[in-house]
Amino acid sequence: MSNRFILAGGRIFDGARFLDDHVLVVAEGVIAGVLPLRGPLPDLPRQDAGGALVVPGFIDLQVNGGGGVLLNNEPTVEGIATILAAHARYGTTALLPTLITDRPDVRDRALAAGRLAQQRRLPGYLGLHLEGPHLSLARKGTHDPALIRPMTAEDLAALTAEVGSFGQALITIAPENVTTDQVRALREAGYVVSLGHTDVGAETVAAYVGAGASMVTHLFNAMSQMGNREPGVVGAALASGALSCGLIADGFHVDPVSMGIALRAKLGPGRIFLVTDAMSTIGTDEPGFDLNGRRVYRRDGRLTLADGTLAGADIDMLSCVRFAHQRLGLSLAEALNMASLYPAEAMGLRDRGQLIAGNTADFLLLDPSLALLSSWIGGTMVYGANESDAGAPA
Incomplete structure (x- = not known):
């Protein structure tokens, strides 16, 4: 054609x-x-x-897997290609394959795979999202606590040396294990820095925004909540126009009432945008998969560890758009923008959305x-x- x-x-x-x-x-x-x-x-x-x-086309900034492939388990250019193809079947035309907390050697293999994907111009490949391992143990979610650790000088050097070679670069960090100076260095190198899996308060969030953080990973999930005397990460994210926030709209990760409150409360210009946090199950009938040596079970639209902890999401972006439009009552234009324009803006992409x-x-x-x-x-x-x-x- x-x-x-x-x-x-x-x-x-x-x-x-x-x-x-x-x-x-x-x-x-x-x-x-x-x-x-x-x-x-x-x-x-x-x-x-x-x-x-x-x-x-939809833009998804948090995609752990699809088509039977989890990036952690197959950090190769072939694995990335399979993930891209799986999500194209649900309207995602640009995505960030996302590496969950893992060993340094797995991170390095994922970065190498991202370089190849960028060189080969794989359709739909946008770059990489590194979610961990520099997170908070208190808000680890499904991330393996044995692999969570502070960011070292060696980690920072490895990350900054690679930026620019694998496309767009997004990294989720927690202030508990990453300093403001390290955030500045990441930002100056070209990373978009997102706060997530953290238990800090609003004052600390403000300090990290001042250092260059501009995003919050899966709003409400794996973070300190808004209280009457401490706004937490949730309150700080909604009150800061400098922060854009990903949101998993599957009805399991966040209650629809809470989603609606957040959407009405969010101060701009930062927006709330949709992410899937999708795992390898998308586009397959597989009953579960392994992550860092632990079994993740697929039941009734949910993915959980044996103890019931949510382990990513079993949803595609088109289903998130339908949920936002039909369940949350957003206009179709707004629901579509949450899957295209707003994530493009969050990543500073001027040619998409x-x-x-x-x-x-x-x-x-x-x-x-x-x-x-x-x-x-x-x-x-x-x-x-x-x-x-x-x-x-x-």
Whole structure:
């Protein structure tokens, strides 16, 4: 299929407005424009959207696995490719494969795999998210306590030496095990620094924001909660316009009432955006998997350790969007932006999240029930519900 075409016959959501009687013009993987159907149009082949809703592709900043692969268990470029392909089937056109707390050698293998993924320009690969091991034991969640440790000078040197080679760089840290000077060094090197798995209070959060932290990992989960005398990480995140916050909208990690309160309370310009925290189960019927030598069980939409501790999520991004729209009552535009524009803004990405001229041609076709018809990355269809998967990332 040509990478230069006009997509007509759909209703376009460009990230700000729903546009009828407009077309999407794609040229060499980039959006050349969103133009009125009745105006002058370039002489390009036409594709028919068949009345579908055309929306920006989803961006997921926390993806531990998919397609039967967990990055910790398969920190290879092949493992990353499998994860990308699995999530493209649910509308995610750009993602950060996420490494959960593990040994330094596993981290180094993941960084090497990220370098290869970047060099090979794997469709959908955005960069890496390193979630740990420099977290708080008090708020460890499913992270193996035996592997949690302070960030050393050697760790910092290894991390900063690699930044820029593997695409976008996001790291989740806890103030208990990382200093403000280390945060400054990470930020100056090019990492987006997120606070998570931490039990500190609001005053400490403010100090780390001052050092360069700009994000909070899975709001409400594995962090100090908001109280009447201590706002905790949750209160600090909602009250700080400098912080953007990921949110797992599966109905298990956070109660819908709490989600609604947070969305109404969040001070901007930082936004709350959707993340899946997805594990290897996405796109499979596997009953569970192993993480750091422990069994994770899949039951009734939940992933847990034997003691019931939630261990990531068994949800895809399109399902999170539906949850935000249908269960939380958000407008469709807002739900879509939480999966595209807002994570792009949180990572400082200026070429994604909206269907506007100059942006990468990552988009989806959805039917009226919000079922996925096709996913497109760089103007190429990588998944079609009624097509073979020959064009999917592999």
